[in-house]
Amino acid sequence: MSLVLDLVSWTMLLGGVFLGVSGAVGLFRFPDFYTRLHAAGVTDTLCAALILGGLMVQAGWSLVSIKLAFILLFLWYTSPTASHALAKAALRAGLGPRLAEKENPPSKS
Amino acid sequence: MIHLLWLGASLYGFWLLLSGHWDSGLLLALGGASTALVTLMAWRMQRLDALSFPAGLWRRLPGYWAWLFVEIIKANQDVVRRIWQPARFPISPTMAWLPASQKTDLGRAIYANSITLTPGTVAIEIDERGVLVHGLSAEVIADLRGAAMDRRVTRLEDGEGGA
Amino acid sequence: MFAAACLGILVVMALALVRASLPGNVYDRILAINMFGTKTVLFIAAYGFLTERPDFLDIALTYALINFIGIIAVLKLVERVAGTASPETDE
Structure with a gap:
């Protein structure tokens, strides 16, 4: 049984790390600020959930798990606020997004 | 008190x-x-x-969260594919004003936060008429235009409404 | 296994730092720093498990809140400074 739990938590941890790396790669690969925002969103949502979830499986039913759940709750409550504030500030400052209608720029690589 | x-x-x-x-x-x-x-x-x-949270909201919130979590997983898959396979899943950044049918500020805040929380879409501006959304691709904006999330949040807000 | 997770998160943090230090506009940098901050929270949590000291979670919890407040504060500052001048253009 504990082997199954270990397997589950390792898969979740590895999946979380993979999503984190994907988001970081997206940060380099996407053409403009607004699209990079979406790449960062991946690391803020499912990546955090998988890593904290994997740790929760290891901790079992305990206060440690409750704390991990609170960390996830805070991250999920604050990250959309931060993203929204960032996007709004950028748009207000006149940073125009590149949109698909005009052109479809290839990624920078 | x-x-x-x-x-x-x-x-x-x-x-x-x-x-x-x-x-x-x-x-x-x-x-x-x-x-x-x-x-x-x-x-x-x-x-x-x-x-001041309407009491009914607390009862309906867990169901909405479960639905939102599934949406977030799907959206994550989509964005990760676009990151690693730009040739097969090209991006087409789109920006659009979408209508928001919620009546209260709280409902609109929940809607905008849900949009931002799902990767691929970010709510930038919000007012009485709707939400300005930047999407990673034309598809995700079309999805939001389908208004499934909008209806769910409105139903979450007032208990009936929507479909 | 926790070591592997810690290492992976460190790689992500390093990538975010590189992105933040590249030339570009200020919002890209704030975005990268925000990502660095949330990964720090995850790193502290995973490191607490690696060293078997669950007290680290309290630090992670606090850091999650501080990071959010810090990003909002920096944004307010940038908004005020950029209110008059035009922003650097993208690339």
Whole structure:
């Protein structure tokens, strides 16, 4: 049984790390600020959930798990606020997004 | 007043969960003192009106969260594919004003936060008419235009409405 | 296994730092720093498990809140400074 739990938590941890790396790669690969925002969103949502979830499986039913759940709750409550504030500030400052209608720029690589 | 008591009780519960020391009278009293102080500050700041949550919302919230979680997983898959396979899943950044059918500020805030929380879409501006959304691809904007999320949030807000 | 997770998160943090230090506009940098901050929270949590000291979670919890407040504060500052001048253009 504990082997199954270990397997589950390792898969979740590895999946979380993979999503984190994907988001970081997206940060380099996407053409403009607004699209990079979406790449960062991946690391803020499912990546955090998988890593904290994997740790929760290891901790079992305990206060440690409750704390991990609170960390996830805070991250999920604050990250959309931060993203929204960032996007709004950028748009207000006149940073125009590149949109698909005009052109479809290839990624920078 | 009832709000103050609720706030104080939930803060103390939160403190108990974080501290994990439930056997020392001194620590429990110190925790009580700090929650009382925070409650007092919240009262002085007059922020309590913002806490008025419709009671029915609490019952419907878990179901909505479950649905939102599934949506977030799907959206993550989509964005990760676009990151690693730009040739097969090209991006087409799109920006559009979408209508928001919620009646209260709280409902619109939940809607905009849900949009931002699902990767691939970010809510940038919001007012009485709708939400300005930047999407990673034309597809995700078309999805939002389908208004499944909009209807769900409206239903979450007033109990019936939508479909 | 926790070591592997910690290492992976460190790689992500390093990538975010590199992105933040590249020339570009200020919002890209704030975005990268925000990502660095949330990964720090995850790293502290995973490191607490690696060293078997669950007290680290309290630090992670605090850091999650501080990071959010810090990003909002920096944004307010940038908004005020950029209110008059036009922003650097993208690339």
